[in-house]
Amino acid sequence: MDQNQLKKAVAEAAAQFVRERLHDKMVLGVGTGSTANLFIECLAPFKDQILCTVASSEETQRRLRLLGLEVRDLNSVDEVSIYVDGADEANESLHLIKGGGGALTREKIIAAVAREFVCIADESKYVPTLGKFPLPVEVIPMARSHVARAIVTLGGDPVYREGFVTDNGNHILDIHNMEIRDPVGLETQLNQITGVVTNGLFAVRPADLLILGTSEGIRNYKI
Ligand code: 5RP
Numbered sequence: 001m002d003q004n005q006l007k008k009a010v011a012e013a014a015a016q017f018v019r020e021r022l023h024d025k026m027v028l029g030v031g032t033g034s035t036a037n038l039f040i041e042c043l044a045p046f047k048d049q050i051l052c053t054v055a056s057s058e059e060t061q062r063r064l065r066l067l068g069l070e071v072r073d074l075n076s077v078d079e080v081s082i083y084v085d086g087a088d089e090a091n092e093s094l095h096l097i098k099g100g101g102g103a104l105t106r107e108k109i110i111a112a113v114a115r116e117f118v119c120i121a122d123e124s125k126y127v128p129t130l131g132k133f134p135l136p137v138e139v140i141p142m143a144r145s146h147v148a149r150a151i152v153t154l155g156g157d158p159v160y161r162e163g164f165v166t167d168n169g170n171h172i173l174d175i176h177n178m179e180i181r182d183p184v185g186l187e188t189q190l191n192q193i194t195g196v197v198t199n200g201l202f203a204v205r206p207a208d209l210l211i212l213g214t215s216e217g218i219r220n221y222k223i
Contacts, residue, residue, distance in 0.1 A: 006122035006213030007035045007086075013211050013218050014084045014120045015042035022049050027077045029110040030064060031085020032057040032103035035120050039084055040064060054080060056110050057103040058167050074113065083114035087121050087207075088133040088200070094119065094207040094223050095183040099136030099200030102166050108198050111205050119207035123214040130183055134159065134174035136200040141171050143195020150193045151175055154186075170197055 001009070018028060028043075028050050030036060036056075040063050043050065052070040054077060055061035061071045074080075085107055089097040096119060098104050111117045137158070139147045148158040156175035164172055180186055183203035190199040210221040 001213075001215060003122050003124060008038050009218060010120040010122065010211045010213040011035060011038035011042050014039050014118055017118060017209075017211070018043075018082055018084065019046055021082065022046065023081075024051065026051050026081050027072075027079060028053045029080040029083030029085075029114050030055055030060050031083070031107055032060050033086040033101045035086035035122075036060060036084070037063060039120060040067060043067065043069065052077065054110055056085065056106040057101070060103075074110065080110060080114040082116045082118060083110050084118045084120060085111070087119050087125055087202075089127050089130050090119060090121055090125050090207070090210055090212075091127060091130055091183070092221070093183075093203075094210050094221060095130060095201065095203035096207060097130050097133050097135055097200050098202055099138070099172070100133070102136065102161070102164055102172055104136055104200045105138050105166065105168055105198045108202065108205070111202060116209065117205070117207045119210045121210065121212055123212055126212055129179055129181065130201070131178050131180040134176045135178060135180070136161075137173045137175060137190060138166055138168070138170050138197040138199070139173055140195045140197065144171050144173065147193050147195045148173055151190075154189065168197065
């Protein structure tokens with residue numbers, strides 16, 4: 001199976017996971033990216049049984065509405081039952097790097113609210129140590145240089161994602177060449193730099209379940 005087929009397989013498995021847990025107050029959080037887009041397509045057969053969704057990006061909101069699903073503002077729901085999203089990297093503790101698509105802040109907010117956070121990914125994303133994928137950091141535009149200098153003192157090489165503006169009107173710095181040995185510590189440290197909105201480490205709130213697509217079939221990892 002190629003990477004896209006593995007993404008399709010995990011999208012279907014996550015849709016089945018949601019289907020088995022349907023209840024009349026189901027609020028579904030939906031992530032951003034190519035794997036999340038495949039998951040959205042898998043919702044079609046039971047979309048009428050989902051009370052509403054919350055979206056981690058404008059693009060995901062557009063896709064959900066196109067399918068006929070109701071999308072609500074996170075402030076107008078009491079809870080998020082399940083949040084399903086992809087990742088750029090995942091380790092055995094279900095710590096993640098996310099934000100390759102630039103939606104990390106809204107993704108992290110929905111993950112924080114969700115009762116269950118399900119990550120879907122193909123096997124290329126499963127790594128022993130996080131950090132080969134450049135770690136995205138969302139910054140307030142006027143703080144970009146200040147944050148970049150602070151990242152250098154932490155040992156990383158920040159690269160400005162030129163021409164990209166997040167859905168929140170901010171900029172992204174991608175940190176290269178940083179082997180992440182302490183994901184919880186680094187996530188916390190980066191978030192303390194003035195001007196950082198958030199960073200793409202999901203370790204303080206890791207996934208609850210990782211559905212990984214491998215050439216030998218689907219593997220489920222839980223912590
Ligand atoms: C977007 C993300 C995505 O989940 C991540 O980039 C994975 O994307 P894809 O499913 O296209 O490989 O965090 O901000």
